[in-house]
Amino acid sequence: MSEEPQISTRSGWTTDDVPACAVGTDLLSQFQATRPNDYAFLEVQDFADLSTSAFEGILEWDAFTEHCASCEDCKEQLSACAER
Numbered sequence: 001m002s003e004e005p006q007i008s009t010r011s012g013w014t015t016d017d018v019p020a021c022a023v024g025t026d027l028l029s030q031f032q033a034t035r036p037n038d039y040a041f042l043e044v045q046d047f048a049d050l051s052t053s054a055f056e057g058i059l060e061w062d063a064f065t066e067h068c069a070s071c072e073d074c075k076e077q078l079s080a081c082a083e084r
């Protein structure tokens, strides 16, 4: 058994649906591992506009948004989430 741990949320998206880079995805995994209850309420759309997120103040989320603010890959790719 070598199944990838699936990260699940209320609306059913996984990190596969979030086009963050490896570092960003790793930060999200940490968020999920540490605070699964908060993580479950994230929506893919939340990634399109990180500045208005209701998750501000959650350490793991802040680490993720901080990374995205300085990562060109994440910045560019996450803005595409708005179209979903």
Ligand SMILES: [Zn+2]
Binding pocket: 020, 021, 022, 023, 024, 067, 068, 071, 072, 073, 074
């Ligand atoms: Zn990144």
